[in-house]
Amino acid sequence: MKILYTNFHHGSGGGHFTYINGLAKAMAARHEVSIASPAGSQLHAMAEADPALHAFAIDFSNNFKRLWPARRALAKILRDERFDIVHVNGSPDHRLVMLAMAGMGRQRPRVVYTKHNNLPISGLGASIRAHFATDRTICTCLEARRILEASPYARTGLVDVLLGVDTGFFTPADARQAAEARTALLPGLAPDTLVLGSNAGTSEYKGWLDLLQAISLLPFEQRNRLHVVLAGRPPRDDLLQRVDALGLRPQLTLTGLLADVRPVLRAMDVGFVLSHKEMASYAGREMMAMGKPVIVSDVGGLPELLEPGVQGWRVPAHAPERIAAVLKEILADPASIAVRGAAARERCVTNYSMETVVARMESVYAALLEER
Structure with missing residues (x-):
């Protein structure tokens, strides 16, 4: 043809x-x-x-x-x-x-x-x-x-x-690769810190500020165990000012645009795509292919990306309180991350x-x- x-x-x-x-x-x-x-x-x-x-x-x-x-x-x-x-x-x-x-x-x-x-x-x-x-x-x-x-x-x-997505290109990292990627991206980060990451974009409608607001709602001890990584264009100054108002700028890492997002995906524990509007998500599929469970909002084509409780979590859009509840669940049972990550990889290979x-x-x- x-x-x-x-x-x-x-x-x-x-x-x-x-x-x-x-x-x-x-x-x-x-x-x-x-x-x-x-x-x-x-x-x-x-x-x-x-x-x-x-x-x-x-x-x-x-x-x-x-x-x-x-x-x-x-x-x-x-x-x-x-x-x-x-x-x-x-x-x-x-x-x-x-x-x-x-x-x-x-x-x-x-x-x-x-x-x-x-x-x-x-x-x-x-x-x-x-x-x-x-x-x-x-x-x-x-x-x-x-x-x-x-x-x-x-x-x-x-x-x-x-x-x-190319599931041969986006593959899960082994323990050594994950540790090296994390050290390179986040030197000095405490070993027990949960890294939440996304390569879905930094526009306001992508919902990443909802995640940061959710973190601000957590008790101090839980809040300090979380770190957020965003890959993409630098966010607007007014959005970063809102991060500053939450007191969470030290817990946010911005990578800028990347030719290859895999090192960032290797370094994180849990992915997220919390968009307020979205048809379907390549970023969500890439994270799942890398063996990362994903938190998604219930808009557009995102809900069908995963089965809640199996490959990740589903929350309403614009709902920091519901995201905070998911974060508490993950912090209380960190062993579930690997189980859901493996299921995410399997779903991606089978369907995407x-x-x-x-x-x-x-x-x-x-x-x-x-x-x-």
């Missing part, structure tokens, strides 16, 4: 980058794979650097003056390359693909759409894209399916293909491995081509 993945994001692209990067590299082992993304984006740089991929620089802009030159450029690529599948990942790239396919008739590629956010779908544009430029729609979690079933995309055929996801996606593509 000839497959084109599209992405409109300039810069890093966050979860979109992780999604397309993983699929494209895995599919390239058996198919001819190309990526169309803005010049200067992280995704375009990755595609250019990988000899197994073909890179096309396309600006999926909402600007009217830039839209039409981009449409002409993409139309030429589609006609010259004759892709079997175009997999779109957002409204701007979906719209441009639709415009670029105009006039291709039965020669047009089959279009697969993945919805990545949990925003409701409405408006004439979505109806037009669903009707004229979507042959199959991917649900990355049950929350995505709920939103899509109530949208014009329901008619395209919804297929469940969960987010996947990249091999499983790629095989499922490949079957979606193949079925579409059989329908032509």
Whole structure:
């Protein structure tokens, strides 16, 4: 198959980058794979650097003056390359693909759409894209399916293909590796300190301040046995001021952006994704693949990530008191961390491995081509 993945994001692209990067590299082992993304984006740089991929620089802009030159450029690529599948990942790239396919008739590629956010779908544009430029729609979690079933995309055929992570890359650390990672990241930390960590991001809606507020509610002796590590962009100054107001800045370590998050994941005991809004979480899967039990909020696609009490804990969003109760439970029974961590790893390998996801996606593509 000839497959084109599209992405409109300039810069890093966050979860979109992780999604397309993983699929494209895995599919390239058996198919001819190309990526169309803005010049200067992280995704375009990755595609250019990988000899197994073909890179096309396309600006999926909402600007009217830039839209039409981009449409002409993409139309030429589609006609010259004759892709079997175009997999779109957002409204701007979906719209441009639709415009670029105009006039291709039965020669047009089959279009697969993945919805990545949990925003409701409405408006004439979505109806037009669903009707004229979507042959199959991917649900990355049950929350995505709920939103899509109530949208014009329901008619395209919804297929469940969960987010996947490389469980061979994200593997549990042995005791020596964990100790070395902890010493390197947190020198001088007391051995009995429980390290809570996350690579889910540092925006306010990611809920990490709820965790710190929960820690502030604990008795002094319990509070001092906890340390929090955040990987990602430095938080806004006003958010750090709130940490200072809680008196917990000494118990917070900020790593900044990392090319490889595994050393941080090795150093921590328990992960958390306490977002106030979230479709699905790569970070949660990566932590689970590393053998870490995870505390998740009950929003979007996060609840289905784990079974409460088996691979981790589930709490309401915006609920520091409930998080504090979980922290007390963990501190009272630290032996449960390893048991739940092993269960988290097993669940990730069974349900979220990249091999499983790629095989499922490949079957979606193949079925579409059989329908032509």
